[in-house]
Amino acid sequence: MKRAVHAEWTKLRTLPSTWWLLAATVALTVVVGAASVSSVTTHICPSPAACHEDTVKLSLTGIWLGQATVLILGALSMSAEYGTGTIRTTLTAIPNRPKVLASKAAVLAAVTAAAGILAISASLLAGRLILPGNGFTPKEGYPSLSPTDTATLRAALGSVVLLILIAFLGLGLAALLRDSAGAITAGLGILYITPLLANMLASETWKDRVERWAPMPAGLSIQATRDLARLPIGPWPGLGVLAAYAIGVLIAGAALFRLRDA
Numbered sequence: 001m002k003r004a005v006h007a008e009w010t011k012l013r014t015l016p017s018t019w020w021l022l023a024a025t026v027a028l029t030v031v032v033g034a035a036s037v038s039s040v041t042t043h044i045c046p047s048p049a050a051c052h053e054d055t056v057k058l059s060l061t062g063i064w065l066g067q068a069t070v071l072i073l074g075a076l077s078m079s080a081e082y083g084t085g086t087i088r089t090t091l092t093a094i095p096n097r098p099k100v101l102a103s104k105a106a107v108l109a110a111v112t113a114a115a116g117i118l119a120i121s122a123s124l125l126a127g128r129l130i131l132p133g134n135g136f137t138p139k140e141g142y143p144s145l146s147p148t149d150t151a152t153l154r155a156a157l158g159s160v161v162l163l164i165l166i167a168f169l170g171l172g173l174a175a176l177l178r179d180s181a182g183a184i185t186a187g188l189g190i191l192y193i194t195p196l197l198a199n200m201l202a203s204e205t206w207k208d209r210v211e212r213w214a215p216m217p218a219g220l221s222i223q224a225t226r227d228l229a230r231l232p233i234g235p236w237p238g239l240g241v242l243a244a245y246a247i248g249v250l251i252a253g254a255a256l257f258r259l260r261d262a
Helices: 002-013 016-038 055-059 063-084 087-093 097-134 150-177 180-200 204-213 215-223 235-259
Strands: none
Touching: 002 016, 002 063, 002 087, 002 097, 016 055, 016 063, 016 097, 055 097, 055 150, 063 087, 063 097, 063 150, 063 180, 063 215, 087 097, 097 150, 097 235, 150 180, 150 215, 150 235, 180 204, 180 215, 204 215, 204 235, 215 235
16 A cells, blocks of 8 residues: 555656645635635624624635635546556556555545645634734634634634545546546536525525535535524534535545446
8 A cells, every 4th residue: 555655646746737736725725815804894893793704714715716726636636647548557557446546545635635734724824913903803702813712623624624525526526537627627516506506596495405415515614613503504514515425426436447447
């Protein structure tokens, strides 16, 4: 297994798009998060405490875009080998296909976690620095963002897990489709089209159901730290819904990868 993991790490780090995508994940997450916290102020509320802003979730808004780049990275970590034909070389060197896919997943999880930790830490730091100037102060009931706070820590660590699961979703789709464009398009559709459709629904009941069972809105509930009773689905169950999608697609991809020719 060690040899397989080392081989996959070598392939992933020498793929030119890897570092660009990881850098884009960090940049998008931090910039969008900073822009989000900069755009809100307590001056539009009857009183600062009446805003009820979830400052942690607001600081992590950038994950909404950052997840797209890790999805692409996950897809390319598999589909790039089909595009170049090097998948045959890989399977000649390591005929055990489940081991190959497991190694890809392990390396992908490691690099995604590293980028995610950096992006989320920087986003929370940006929120901690910007929000007090907009009226979100401890005096008004908005404690400074701190990783020692249980809810903040849960949102931060859960967001890292969310990014890893999205990367697995991309990997699984690439194993299923064996095509970069197809896997990326399908993955982006799964993530972004469903929430857009939910916003177009007239029925609040169906909108609630979509937000509860669609992978992205359910998964992003892990970032909520206030008014949890109002959420369509709780933070950990929501992340579980995303995990079910991601692991399910990855298992299906693994089954096809094992059964069909390279």
